[in-house]
Amino acid sequence: MLGWERMETARTRLDPVTVGLLALGFAVLLIGFYLALVAPPDQQQGYLVRILYLHVAAAWTGYLAFVVAGIYALFYLFTNRPAYDRVSAASAEIGLWLSLLMVLGGMMWARPTWGVYWVWEPRLTSVAVMIAVYVGYFLVRQAIEDPEMRAKAAAAVAILGVINIPITYMSVYWWRSIHQTASIDIINRKVHMAPAMLEALLVNLLAFTLIYLGFVRLKGYLAARQALKEGFDG
Amino acid sequence: MRLKYWIGLLLIAGAVGYLIWGGLGKSLVYFITPSEYFQDPAKYAGKRIRLGGIVKAGTIRYDPKTLKLEFVLTDGVTEVPVHHRGTPPALFKERQGVVVEGKFRGKVFYGDNLLVKHSETYQPPKEGYTPEEVRKLIREAK
Numbered sequence: 001m002l003g004w005e006r007m008e009t010a011r012t013r014l015d016p017v018t019v020g021l022l023a024l025g026f027a028v029l030l031i032g033f034y035l036a037l038v039a040p041p042d043q044q045q046g047y048l049v050r051i052l053y054l055h056v057a058a059a060w061t062g063y064l065a066f067v068v069a070g071i072y073a074l075f076y077l078f079t080n081r082p083a084y085d086r087v088s089a090a091s092a093e094i095g096l097w098l099s100l101l102m103v104l105g106g107m108m109w110a111r112p113t114w115g116v117y118w119v120w121e122p123r124l125t126s127v128a129v130m131i132a133v134y135v136g137y138f139l140v141r142q143a144i145e146d147p148e149m150r151a152k153a154a155a156a157v158a159i160l161g162v163i164n165i166p167i168t169y170m171s172v173y174w175w176r177s178i179h180q181t182a183s184i185d186i187i188n189r190k191v192h193m194a195p196a197m198l199e200a201l202l203v204n205l206l207a208f209t210l211i212y213l214g215f216v217r218l219k220g221y222l223a224a225r226q227a228l229k230e231g232f233d234g
Numbered sequence: 235m236r237l238k239y240w241i242g243l244l245l246i247a248g249a250v251g252y253l254i255w256g257g258l259g260k261s262l263v264y265f266i267t268p269s270e271y272f273q274d275p276a277k278y279a280g281k282r283i284r285l286g287g288i289v290k291a292g293t294i295r296y297d298p299k300t301l302k303l304e305f306v307l308t309d310g311v312t313e314v315p316v317h318h319r320g321t322p323p324a325l326f327k328e329r330q331g332v333v334v335e336g337k338f339r340g341k342v343f344y345g346d347n348l349l350v351k352h353s354e355t356y357q358p359p360k361e362g363y364t365p366e367e368v369r370k371l372i373r374e375a376k
Contacts, residue, residue, distance in 0.1 A: 040358030040359070041358060041359070042356050042357065042358065043357050043358060043359045044325060044352070044353075045325060045352065049356055052356070112323070112324050112325075113323065113324070113325050113350060113352050114323065114349045114350055114351070114352070115322075115323030115326075115347075115348060115349050115350060116347075116349060119349065121264040122264060125253060128253055129250055129253045129254060132246050132249050132250045132253065133246075133250060135246055136243060136246040136247065136250070139239050139242045139243040139246060140243060142236070142239040142242075143236050143239035143240050143242075143243055144236070145236060175263075175264065176263065176264050176265060176286070177264055178264065178265075178333055178349055178351050180351070180352050180353055180354035181354045182354065183354045183355070183356055185354070192353075192354050192355040192356065193355075193356045193357075194356060194357050194358050196358070197356050197358075
């Protein structure tokens with residue numbers, strides 16, 4: 001009824017795709033790290049610009065992770081397959097860590113440039129709301145014991161939570177903000193970055209994406225193992 | 235046993251609600267420009283406001299001994315003399331976008347918090363600079 005029969009077929013060994021994604025991701029991250037260190041300093045902020053390669057890569061993959069969590073939550077509600085719930089939870093968790101990494105990098109950068117670590121302006125406020133919603137997502141998961149109820153409630157939060165992503169992304173365009181608009185400006189189709197900096201950013205973005213994909217698969221796999229074990233125990 | 239998670243959830247829901255209805259509402263108009271202020275000064279009378287604009291070239295006066303900083307903030311139309319106490323942030327310079335928190339007293343804006351807005355454009359120092367000049371630029375940018 002709860003789909004245990006499917007879980008029994010869950011892989012008991014890590015698949016090569018997951019291992020490959022993680023290995024490739026960390027290899028590309030090393031290249032990205034090197035490129036970030038040889039990229040030229042910015043004419044205004046000097047070497048502080050290097051925080052960008054972490055900050056923007058973490059922000060984008062964080063958004064991606066939350067969107068994927070929402071999509072798999074939708075899949076779950078349509079099919080009731082616990083595997084989709086596990087992928088959704090795995091993606092949301094990694095998205096939360098990536099968002100915290102993004103905020104940490106942003107704060108390190110904001111202190112020497114703006115003059116403060118944190119300020120309640122539209123972009124930062126909408127990010128705070130987004131992070132609070134996904135902390136709430138995990139509290140929902142902890143608060144509900146029945147697996148099916150838990151998965152349904154969590155799916156609702158994950159789907160509604162996606163609304164945060166366009167709001168957060170567009171906040172710097174919709175409202176007056178101290179946060180600069182995107183340097184790779186998708187809205188106006190312009191790139192405001194020197195080629196060497198852009199290259200370093202894109203390589204780091206690729207690395208973060210590969211590592212994200214690998215970690216979602218790894219988390220999903222671990223959750224499947226756990227569900228299998230709990231299924232036997234119960 | 236799950237009660238503590240429900241309490242936590244309630245706290246988070248409260249925080250999100252507060253941020254959206256209280257915080258976001260206030261921060262949506264994060265700063266006003268000098269022109270907007272002078273359109274309706276009565277509206278902001280005696281209130282703390284955030285004034286945003288560009289630091290007018292050639293108007294910065296800073297005394298490191300008393301930490302007194304004076305400059306003219308402009309939005310291209312209206313200019314406001316700003317008095318601020320404290321070390322300016324590293325990137326504070328002429329023609330830079332800034333947001334000052336404080337109050338008007340007469341025609342002068344007294345700021346107690348100064349934020350520098352960074353542009354979204356990232357460029358290395360211009361071609362033809364010697365490494366020494368680049369290092370100097372970076373030192374100045376710090």
